[in-house]
Amino acid sequence: MSYSPTGTTPPSTPLWRRALLYALFAGFALWCVLAFQRDLAQISLAPFKEGWWAVAVAAGLSLFNYALRVMRWQWYMRRAGHRLPWGFTALAFMSGFAFTLSPGKVGEMVRARYYVPKGVPLSATTGAFFVERLLDLLVMIMLAAVAFAELQSYSHFLWVAIGLVLALLLSIAVMPWQRWATQLKTQRPRGWRAGLLTGVDMFAQSRQFLSPGLLLAGLAVGLVAWGVEAWGLHLVAQVVVPGQLTLPGAMGIYSIAIIVGALSFLPGGLGSTEAVMTALLYSHGIPMPQAILLTMVCRLLTLWLAVGIGWLCVWALRRQA
Numbered sequence: 001m002s003y004s005p006t007g008t009t010p011p012s013t014p015l016w017r018r019a020l021l022y023a024l025f026a027g028f029a030l031w032c033v034l035a036f037q038r039d040l041a042q043i044s045l046a047p048f049k050e051g052w053w054a055v056a057v058a059a060g061l062s063l064f065n066y067a068l069r070v071m072r073w074q075w076y077m078r079r080a081g082h083r084l085p086w087g088f089t090a091l092a093f094m095s096g097f098a099f100t101l102s103p104g105k106v107g108e109m110v111r112a113r114y115y116v117p118k119g120v121p122l123s124a125t126t127g128a129f130f131v132e133r134l135l136d137l138l139v140m141i142m143l144a145a146v147a148f149a150e151l152q153s154y155s156h157f158l159w160v161a162i163g164l165v166l167a168l169l170l171s172i173a174v175m176p177w178q179r180w181a182t183q184l185k186t187q188r189p190r191g192w193r194a195g196l197l198t199g200v201d202m203f204a205q206s207r208q209f210l211s212p213g214l215l216l217a218g219l220a221v222g223l224v225a226w227g228v229e230a231w232g233l234h235l236v237a238q239v240v241v242p243g244q245l246t247l248p249g250a251m252g253i254y255s256i257a258i259i260v261g262a263l264s265f266l267p268g269g270l271g272s273t274e275a276v277m278t279a280l281l282y283s284h285g286i287p288m289p290q291a292i293l294l295t296m297v298c299r300l301l302t303l304w305l306a307v308g309i310g311w312l313c314v315w316a317l318r319r320q321a
Contacts, residue, residue, distance in 0.1 A: 043289045051239030058232030058301050066094060066306065068225040069132070072218050076128035076209050082120045091317050097310030100303070101270065114317055123181075126198065127205030131218070137262065138165050139222035140255040143230060147252025161259050169210075177204035230254040233298045240294055241286050253280040254298070274299060 048055060070086075073093045077084055092115060096108030112125040141161050181204045184197040209218070234250035245253075257277035261269020274295050281291035 043293045045293075047239050051236075054235045054239040055297065055301070058236050058297075059305065061228040061232040061235075062301050062305055065225040065229050065302075066097075066309070068221050070094070072221045072225075073128065073132065075214065075217065076131070077120065077124075079208055079214060080120070080124040080128065080205070082115075082118070082124070084118060084120075088114075088118075091313045094306075094309055095313040095317055097306040098314050100307060100310065122198065123201035123205045126202040128209060130202050130206050131209040134165060134168055135215075135218050135222050136226065137161055137259070138219065139226050140259050140262075141165065142223065143226060143251045143255035144259065147248045157256065157260050157263060160263060172203055172206055172210065175203070177201075177207070180204075226255070227251065229302055232301060233294065236297050237281075237286075237294055240290050244286055245281070245284055249284055253277060253284070256280065 070090045070093050074084070074086065074089045077089065092111050095114065096111040099110045100108055109126065109129055112122055112129075115125050116122065141158060144158055177200055181197065181201045184200060209215075230251040231247065233254050234245060234247045237245040237250060254277070257273045257280065258269065260276045261273030264272035266272055277295045277298065278288075278291045281294055282288055286294070
């Protein structure tokens with residue numbers, strides 16, 4: 001991939017790779033059904049006959065999460081000097097969720113292809129994406145700390161995440177990324193050097209989004225956005241197992257599960273996030289069938305809902321093209 005002043009469009013994922021990825025997901029789902037068939041057979045949806053409102057509210061909280069993150073993304077684009085319509089920003093941002101089932105969610109960077117024609121360089125989009133992911137990880141650490149005493153067995157994941165965030169922030173602040181990017185651009189890099197330039201440019205551009213005011217604002221938005229999703233887990237738990245899971249406990253379980261999923265680098269944290277969430281719910285005294293049910297509902301409303309909306313946004317953007 002060659003570098004150009006306006007940036008480049010990320011290559012689309014080949015159809016066979018996408019088919020293989022979803023086949024792996026289907027295989028994983030089948031394995032879960034076979035491995036937990038006894039517990040799955042004991043799952044009852046009866047609580048939702050009266051408590052359907054909890055699922056509806058939890059879904060609304062997930063939508064609120066997306067709205068807040070779109071707002072934060074618009075702030076970043078304006079900080080980079082690009083004033084874009086809110087409608088386009090929302091569609092382009094949400095389109096990335098269609099590819100959230102990728103290692104580290106890097107597939108969400110596909111949204112960059114919609115920004116390049118608008119005059120937004122790839123470096124600005126990657127820089128904003130990097131800072132967004134970094135702040136989200138920091139928010140998850142803060143939410144996990146709410147119930148740290150209850151999550152001692154997963155504390156090493158928390159310390160790894162803290163170390164990673166501190167190392168990245170320190171590298172952005174200390175390393176001369178902009179000078180290195182300028183030097184690389186003069187060499188007209190090709191092949192792997194172009195990829196190196198993309199990474200260096202991303203770190204160089206990310207500095208503009210880490211000014212004290214914007215950093216604190218972005219962190220505050222992240223705390224509210226992810227906090228309400230964790231609240232959704234608590235609301236659903238109150239219907240399935242009333243009084244069994246506290247709000248701090250729900251926040252700790254949700255955030256630790258997301259952190260482990262992110263550090264596993266599996267597509268969308270699939271498998272690792274579910275396993276940790278189910279195990280933590282079970283450790284809080286929730287019977288395994290109900291723990292599995294809560295995990296399934298939570299992931300449906302926080303992961304698969306986003307993927308579905310993402311594909312709708314991709315379709316809408318393609319119709320506009």
